[in-house]
Amino acid sequence: MGTNSFHVAISHLLHSNTIPDVDGLPIGSETTADLPFSLHSLLMTAMDLTEPVIEASLQELRPQMVFFDFTYWLPALACRLGIKALHYCTISPATVGYLISPERNLHEKSLTEADLINPPPNFPPLAIRLRSHEARQLATATAKDYGKGISFMERQLISFASCDAIIFKTCREMEGLYCDYIQSQMRKQVLLAGPVLPGPPTSILWLGSFELTGMPFLVALKPPIGTETIESALPEGFNERTKGRGMVRGDWVQQQLILSHPSVGCFVTHCGSGSLTEAMVNECQLVLLPHAGDQFINARIMSGDLKVGVEVEKSEDGLFTREDVCKVVRTVMDNDSEVAQMVRTNHAKWRELLLCNGLESSYVDHLDHMLHGLLKS
Numbered sequence: 001m002g003t004n005s006f007h008v009a010i011s012h013l014l015h016s017n018t019i020p021d022v023d024g025l026p027i028g029s030e031t032t033a034d035l036p037f038s039l040h041s042l043l044m045t046a047m048d049l050t051e052p053v054i055e056a057s058l059q060e061l062r063p064q065m066v067f068f069d070f071t072y073w074l075p076a077l078a079c080r081l082g083i084k085a086l087h088y089c090t091i092s093p094a095t096v097g098y099l100i101s102p103e104r105n106l107h108e109k110s111l112t113e114a115d116l117i118n119p120p121p122n123f124p125p126l127a128i129r130l131r132s133h134e135a136r137q138l139a140t141a142t143a144k145d146y147g148k149g150i151s152f153m154e155r156q157l158i159s160f161a162s163c164d165a166i167i168f169k170t171c172r173e174m175e176g177l178y179c180d181y182i183q184s185q186m187r188k189q190v191l192l193a194g195p196v197l198p199g200p201p202t203s204i205l206w207l208g209s210f211e212l213t214g215m216p217f218l219v220a221l222k223p224p225i226g227t228e229t230i231e232s233a234l235p236e237g238f239n240e241r242t243k244g245r246g247m248v249r250g251d252w253v254q255q256q257l258i259l260s261h262p263s264v265g266c267f268v269t270h271c272g273s274g275s276l277t278e279a280m281v282n283e284c285q286l287v288l289l290p291h292a293g294d295q296f297i298n299a300r301i302m303s304g305d306l307k308v309g310v311e312v313e314k315s316e317d318g319l320f321t322r323e324d325v326c327k328v329v330r331t332v333m334d335n336d337s338e339v340a341q342m343v344r345t346n347h348a349k350w351r352e353l354l355l356c357n358g359l360e361s362s363y364v365d366h367l368d369h370m371l372h373g374l375l376k377s
Contacts, residue, residue, distance in 0.1 A: 017053050022046040036222070037292070044070060044147035044155075051077065058083060064375055067167070070146075072155045075162035084374055086191075087163035092273060093170060093178040093190070094301055095294040097123055098130075099138065100156055102185050107157065111139045122185075124177040127304020133318035134296045141293065165189040165374055169196045169273070171363060173353060174306065191370050194363025195354055198256050198278055211322075215266075215329070217246040218258065259284055266329055271295040276302060281354055285332035285343065287312060289325065308347040310339060 019030060025042040032040050051073055058066065058081055065084035068074040075085035089096060100106065103120035116135035119128060130138070146152035160166065166188050168179060174195075183190040211217070227233040230248055238248075255275065258264055259282040268287040269275050276298060279286055286309030290299040303311045310328050314320045332340050353359065 017050055017057065019043075019046045020049045022049070041145050041147060047071060048073065048147050055081075065164075065371065068159070068163075070155060070159070072150070072158040072162075075159070075164070079162075084164045085162070086165050086167055086371075086374075087159050088167045088169075088193075090169070090273075091294050092298060092301070093168045093175050093182055094128060095297045096156075096160075097178050097181045097185070098128060098297055099142065100153070100160065101181070106153060110143055111153070113139050115139070120185075122181065124181055126177065128297055128300045130296060131314070131318070132316060133314070134290075137292065137318070138296070160186055160188065163188065165191055167191045167193055167367070169193050171195050171354075171359070174350075175301070189370075189374070191367055192363055193367055194360050195277060195280075197281055197354060197360060211242060211246065215333070216263075217242075218264075219246070219248045220255070221248065266333055268325065268329065271298040271302065273298060280308070280347070281351055283347070283351070285340065286310070286347070287325070287328045287332060289320075306346060306350060308343055308350055310343060 021027070022042050022045050025039065025046055026035070029035055029039075029043060029046075032043060035043060047070065051071075054071075054074070055077055058078070062081075063083060065086055066074065066078050067086050067088040069088055069090050075087075078085040098119050099111070099116070101120040101123065103122060104111065104115065113132065113136040116130050116138055117132065142153040143151050146155055166182065166186070168175070168190065170179070170192060171194050172179065172192060179190045179192065182188075221230055223230050223233060234248060256278050259267055259278055264284050266287060267279050267282075267284045268289055269279060271288055271290040272295060286302060288299040288303055288309045288311040290296045290311075299309075299311050302309045310332055312320055312324050312328050314324070331337055332343060334340050
């Protein structure tokens with residue numbers, strides 16, 4: 001947004017609210033990053049309990065518009081107060097179009113594995129398809145409670161149906177076809193915030209020197225379900241076998257600095273949108289290993305549409321071995337490999353576009369212009 005409107009928006013955003021206690025939700029939890037996936041529903045329950053407080057805040061602040069993501073009840077509240085409600089969607093437009101398109105008639109039936117193997121009929125004819133295990137997982141996940149008495153899918157359907165416009169964190173150069181598809185199917189104005197690239201890091205990287213690939217490694221993981229720490233989940237003798245050659249961390253790491261470090265040549269990523277954005281503006285090779293949700297479709301965009309990385313092959317049940325990962329790492333790190341040369345060339349092209357002087361500001365300026373237009377409608 002332009003300078004003046006940006007500061008107005010920020011002054012509203014800094015009005016903080018406390019998330020209420022919910023039985024089973026760890027004290028101090030504020031975002032999904034604080035929790036394992038199994039507890040996300042409790043966080044949504046807590047967030048929904050803030051509706052009276054949010055209503056009081058909006059009545060006091062009287063903003064012209066409000067941005068929301070999973071608070072499906074906010075558009076109706078905003079409408080009562082004469083406020084525009086904009087769905088700032090944290091899921092990629094390709095994922096939204098694939099899963100939630102009106103062509104799937106989701107108000108009449110639930111998604112099944114068979115439904116999700118292929119995209120909706122008029123979905124852009126690009127590289128996105130789901131494997132059986134991915135379709136099965138997504139069909140199950142979208143039907144589960146995501147908050148008290150409401151599923152993830154219901155939350156999304158209400159949000160898209162009742163908002164005044166949709167905003168995505170992307171650019172037309174990368175996902176324009178998917179944005180156009182959503183706009184035509186949902187009959188909602190789709191606005192783009194641009195790629196929203198990370199700012200330059202200000203801290204100092206602790207990585208200075210340093211299994212199967214024969215290459216030194218750093219692994220950042222969340223503790224597996226049923227364990228408290230990464231250390232307790234490691235195989236016996238792992239630290240001794242890899243001493244001086246590798247590190248495994250279970251806490252926050254300086255990923256942006258790590259990816260830009262000249263010693264780092266390959267990034268094995270779960271394909272979260274934030275991690276992919278950071279990877280796209282750096283030079284390390286991408287090995288794609290999606291785990292859940294929109295990560296599957298993000299991986300197809302990276303490997304199929306943009307051809308900037310290589311995905312690890314999995315079995316029909318979604319399983320993979322260390323040899324499967326090792327094979328892809330070696331492929332992308334082999335300078336003589338045609339695959340490595342292709343993804344490196346494509347990655348360089350997209351990195352140059354994303355870092356092009358003025359790209360980000362042009363999207364922000366255009367979004368600002370479109371938001372002012374919405375206020376007049």
